Amino acid sequence: MTADLKPDASIAEQEESPLVWSARWSLTTRILAVNILAVALLAGGFYYLDTYRSRLVDTRIEVMKDQLAMLDSALEAARPEERTRLIEEFAAATESRLRFYAADGHRISDSFETGPPTYTLRDPDLQPWKRDAARAMDRGIDWVVGAPAYPEFEEPPVDNAKAWPEVVEAQTRDVAASRFRYAPERTPLLSAARVVDLETPQTVLMTLNARDITRTVRAERLRIAIVVAMVLLASTLLSLFLARTIVRPLRRLARAAVRVRLGRAREVVVPRLPSRRDEIGTLARALSDMTQALRERIDAGEHFAADVTHELKNPIASVRSAIEGLGHVKSDEQRAQLLAIADEDVRRLDRLVNDISEASRVDAQLSRTLFEPIDVGIMIESMLASRAARVDAGAPHPRVAFARPRKGTTVVMGDGHRLERAIDNVIDNAISFSPATGLVCISATRLGDEVHVKVDDDGPGIEPAQRDAIFRRFHSERPAGEAFGRHSGLGLAIARTIVEGHSGTINAKDRDDGKPGASMLITLPAREGATETG
Known part of the structure; x- marks a missing residue:
């Protein structure tokens, strides 16, 4: 490694940002999380449907109030003997139920008694299991999106004005009042009340079972659910595909790196992944080259150690021989000759040690x-x-x-x-x-x-x-x-x-x-x- 590579390495370390919230997640989990998050955003369409339903209900209630205003005008203009027929035709045309209450609160008339019923509240216990599943799904989605909890509708035991809060509000405030309730089968039951001026002031209560709103919302929910399911399936398969093509080769490289770390560099074959032209392929080839360089460095170190041992043995043996010979020679001339040999070998050892020290650390020092x-x-x-x-x-x-x-x-x-x-x-x-x-x-x-x-x-x-x-x-x-x-x-x-x-x-x-x-x-x-x- 040369010193020129140091700035690049420091830049890479500076640019690497730490993982905080996903630090302990595996790569497969992160891929799945990202793709499922996109599906969850798509599933947010259910929130839109709740808003869409609220707008439908509000629009229908406003229409009912307008219809009651038109009924008030029509009843005022009609002759008394024509009013019953007019009420029956209005109820049939709007598929609603009309009830009239006197100022003292007692019921005067009911369109379901003077004519055929325009709607029927169905008993959920008598319906097939598919309807129960649909209602359970409605409750679940309403809970997820946080829809308001509307009251359940029940026919009052005594049908008078006091049993209907919207009627009481219309009588006391002289305004058109309305309410939203759920019918037993969980379809919207809408009501609107208004004071009408006939011979005596009366309050008319209009109730409507808006099953079409439920059918519309359920149909849209079904479409969104199908789209979400398809996208979820595609995202899951795509995540698994990405995990297979990204995580598996990374695991192979990690296992090879661990084996190299355990000292098995000679027997480890790091996959080069030649068919991959992406960053993982580049990483694989870089790791392979790094492992090869490590092998060469290990081999060079072993050879260097063997060479050092060989080079040091000769002067050490010579010094030992000269020292041993000093005890056996008698003449000063031979003793001086042995000391000269020992001195030369010591100098040679000193040169060897200095050069070996220089050779062993020069590469590492240059890298810094x-x-x-x-x-x-x-x-x-x-x-x-x-x-x-x-x-x-x-x-x-x-x-x-x-x-x-x-x-x-x-x-x-x-x-x-x-x-x-x-x-x-x-x-x-x-x-x-x-x-x-x-x-x-x-x-x-x-x-x-x-x-x-x-x-x-x-x-x-x-x-x-x-x-x-x-x-x-x-x-x-x-x-x-x-x-x-x-x-x-x-x-x-x-x-x-x-x-x-x-x-x-x-x-x-x-x-x-x-x-x-x-x-x-x-x-x-x-x-x-x-x-x-x-």
């Missing part, structure tokens, strides 16, 4: 490092100046030449200390393979969106088959005549880790000028906005 602009040309120039100050002027060593680029043309984003370590390791490797009279040439150039750092030496060169192996840890092929143990074999491995941590590459090849020797090329992304070499 905040990169900053680094001018590679200035950095190499400063590094070579420090190197020249440390070199013994009297000892033979290869010369180093650096073609310094123009300031500001080789700027990259990175960790200056780490990049300096990587380039220094490459230069050390070139110097170690070059003869004492040789020349190591270093250049840094900007090419397009990349900065190239090239190190050429005068050594024997690198066989094509070995050009990848030299970057492996503890690679042991060294120049002829070099004392054993002077290098840990980790320098180029550390350099590659650092360069790749900066999203760059490092490769070995032949020199471009055709001369004997090897050429190491480091390629790094140039900083945006940096000036390109003209």
Whole structure:
């Protein structure tokens, strides 16, 4: 992982919003809840039907009041002997029952006694079970929508004005009064009362069993119920389908991740789901790649541990042998020779421990490092100046030449200390393979969106088959005549880790000028906005 990925990860963490009310729900439950919520909103049509029924009832009562007003006018204009026939025709036309009460409250006449009944209140006990189910459904829906609880209708034991509150209201207030009641079979029984002026003031009570309102409301409820049932079935099937296509692969991935966590990475096959082109497919392939990278990291760690053990055994064994030999030698010359061997092995162990420590933590440290602009040309120039100050002027060593680029043309984003370590390791490797009279040439150039750092030496060169192996840890092929143990074999491995941590590459090849020797090329992304070499 490189430091460039850190901002993206922090942004993702910031954008993730916590789940509050649904935190403990499974994904299947959430899908079902969302789809059923949509059905519940559709079922809200039952609330509309209750309002629709109320409007029908109010409209019918207003019509009844208007009809009573017309009846009042017609009775006033009619001759006394025509009034009975007029009342019967009115009751038959409106399918209602008319009762007249005197001012003292006693009933004067009833259209059901002077003519045939226009409606019949049905006994629910004598009706089929379907009607009972319909009435039970009506009560249930009324309870759900919170409909007003209207009183049940019962014929009064003594039929007089006092038995009808609407009649009393009409007599005392001289207004048209009305009431809503439920008939025994739970159909609306509407009533309206009005004072009419004949020879003496009378109050007429008009009652109407509006079964058509119940039939209309029930028909609409049935249609809505059918639609809700179909939508509920479709939503449930769709939810199960979504749960199958989303939850099941996620569970497979979760089980594979758990097995990897339990240390079974080698035997776990994380499904890549190649047929899926959605986010789950992307997640599956990312998890598969992550698992593969983890396997490679585990293998690399195991190999590294084995290599470390192997590399440490030799100097430790040598030190042990020298210490054991000190007790058996007699001469000062042999004792000094054994101490020199022990001293050299201790120094070798110190170099190994330092390089191993650096190699083991460089990748992790790069993932936490905040990169900053680094001018590679200035950095190499400063590094070579420090190197020249440390070199013994009297000892033979290869010369180093650096073609310094123009300031500001080789700027990259990175960790200056780490990049300096990587380039220094490459230069050390070139110097170690070059003869004492040789020349190591270093250049840094900007090419397009990349900065190239090239190190050429005068050594024997690198066989094509070995050009990848030299970057492996503890690679042991060294120049002829070099004392054993002077290098840990980790320098180029550390350099590659650092360069790749900066999203760059490092490769070995032949020199471009055709001369004997090897050429190491480091390629790094140039900083945006940096000036390109003209």
